[in-house]
Amino acid sequence: MKDKVNDEVTRRNFLRSAASAAALAALPGVAAIAENPGPNDAVRYGFIGTGTQGCTLLRFLTTIPAGRCIATCDIYPPNLKKGVETIGSKPDTYEDYRQLLDRKDIDAVLIATPLYLHARMTIDALEAGKHVFIEKSMFFKEEEAEQIRKVSAAHPKQVLQVGLHRRSSVLYQTAMEMVGKGALGRVLLVQSRVTTHSSWRRPVADAKYERLINWRMYREYSGGLMAEMGSHFIDIANWAFEGEPVSVIGTGGLDYWKDGREVHDNIQSIFDYGGGGRHYFHCMLFNGHHSNGVMIMGDQGTLDITDDRGIYFREPVAKISSGPAKENWWAGATVSKAAAQKGVLIFPEKEAKDSGFVDRESLYARRWLASMGIYHPEEPYDPYWGELVNFFASIRENKAPVVPLEIGTADAMAVIKANRAIDTGQKTSWTKKSA
Ligand SMILES: NC(=O)c1ccc[n+]([C@@H]2O[C@H](COP(=O)([O-])OP(=O)(O)OC[C@H]3O[C@@H](n4cnc5c(N)ncnc54)[C@H](O)[C@@H]3O)[C@@H](O)[C@H]2O)c1
Structure with a gap:
């Protein structure tokens, strides 16, 4: 290819x-x-x-x-x-x-x-x-x-x-259509996370199978949290920015699950896509408060996505009065400031209850998104x-x-470079495109 x-x-x-x-x-x-x-x-x-x-x-x-x-x-x-x-x-x-x-x-x-x-x-x-x-x-x-x-x-x-x-998720395809059609304005930041309070360790009945079953814990076989968790969200950021990073910095440590494993139990990294675009990813195994998800943030809006729902927040625009006053949305549509700030559920529809004015406004906004071809009521599969x-x-x-191949290569290469940045404490750069 x-x-x-x-x-x-x-x-x-x-x-x-x-x-x-x-x-x-x-x-x-x-x-x-x-x-x-x-x-x-x-x-x-x-x-x-x-x-x-x-x-x-x-x-x-x-x-x-x-x-x-x-x-x-x-x-x-x-x-x-x-x-x-x-x-x-x-x-x-x-x-x-x-x-x-x-x-x-x-x-x-x-x-x-x-x-x-x-x-x-x-x-x-x-x-x-x-x-x-x-x-x-x-x-x-x-x-x-x-x-x-x-x-x-x-x-x-x-x-x-x-x-x-x-890449086969209608939710994420919808999100990327919204990005592509300018619903978020200029996208500058992707923030993603995988957080859980669990050891990641699998039970082993016979010690001779430890490295086979818990291969993720050992550097000989595994790229640790960045490969296992980060790779998914690196791909989302690559998709949103339509490219791959130019450099990455990172840190991390084995600070909590000191059970003989070799890979970190928490990592933090920032990928730079050039032109102001950045992706911050973090993953930890000692606190699951924030669960998994990604926020795609532009100067006109945010998409806050977890694996079963996405919410679109319109960025408040200056000089907007409070109360029922309408603000101008992209493409001439209007919606109340309150609805814009509460967020518009783009997925799944079944969670959208009508409990008053703001929810009706939100429904209006979803219909408007549907009319633009960027709203799908539910993940069909x-x-x-x-x-x-x-x-x-x-x-x-x-x-x-x-x-x-190209998408898989860009993803895997970013995992490797991010792990290198974390291990060396040095900024790691791409000298040429990966695929
Ligand atoms: N896409 C996703 O959401 C997702 C989720 C989980 C895991 N994964 C990926 O799937 C892969 C496997 O992860 P897992 O959690 O199923 O691991 P696992 O350890 O549960 O399964 C791996 C299997 O491969 C077998 N195996 C090891 N060496 C082999 C060999 N030489 N020949 C044949 N079989 C061999 C093991 O015995 C084991 O049954 C990893 O790359 C992981 O990143 C992807």
Whole structure:
């Protein structure tokens, strides 16, 4: 894909075109495949890594007739068994993923193994002629970006999709439409967070499995909180700013869960996108007060998004009188200052109760957003389900995946650079675009 990119194209435009191809790939495919599965053209796939995320995806896969699971693979017998039970289609099972890749009757593989294995398995699968869905982050080490890019370029007919599932979320697609259509004005700050009061540690019955089960805790296998949590929100910021950062600073520590782990239990980072655009991300495991979410903030408004709802706040404009006086909204619409400051629920509609004047104003504002084509009443499907349907649609319809190599590369590269900034205490810069 990179070969087609003109050197003159800026980093922002480059990712914008990747993102638009992805957006085009998203919704129509979902409807077409879900409603009209061809009986003989289901994509035959194998699933590698049937642990926690693997089984989450397998549960969604049971409802997607566009794909048929004919093999699974895991090196940990209890998880191999769980995967087979979850998909329920009596797949053949393997402990060595290369044996699964040798099967000529497998069109595609989905991979949900620990991060340090992502690049090796993606490359081997592409070289074995398979379409690939790889969980985020796409790769663990900086040099793996180029290795994957080369192999993917040598297999241009094979789909390579990265599991950044928010790209398949109608809520986030709506948010980005609002950004694109100027509802927030000039976007200058993305603030995101993942906060929880939990150890992140998984129980281990036999100590010999500690590093296999708690791989996230060890630097040999894991990019820690930035890779596991931050990658999702780095991608949201890349999407909002239509590019990738130019530099990042960060800090963090292992200050609370001193239980033998090697990765930090709290991190804070600021990504600079140039032109005043910044993304502040923080993650902690000792306090869950603020939960997960992202705020996209422009000079005319804010989108405050958690995974099940989004609220749009209009930035109060100078010289607005209080009370029922109307302020001018973007594109000539008006709404009371009170409604603007309370926030307009853009998602989901069922939470919008009418308890008086301000809620009616809010309803008016939602109708106005709908008339502009940037309001959708409810998420019609789970984004995990959507990304899987989109993966099969890309294969069957020979179209760009919803999260192509470029988006996955920009995301994984930012994770690596942010971790470097945190570890060294130095600002880390991008000298060239990542993909
Ligand atoms: N997109 C999301 O929202 C999301 C959520 C959770 C996890 N993930 C990603 O999914 C991946 C897996 O995370 P998880 O929480 O499921 O981890 P996990 O440890 O629960 O599962 C990983 C599985 O891979 C297996 N495995 C390890 N080495 C293997 C090998 N050589 N061959 C075959 N199988 C092997 C393990 O036995 C385990 O069953 C990670 O990259 C993680 O970042 C994504």
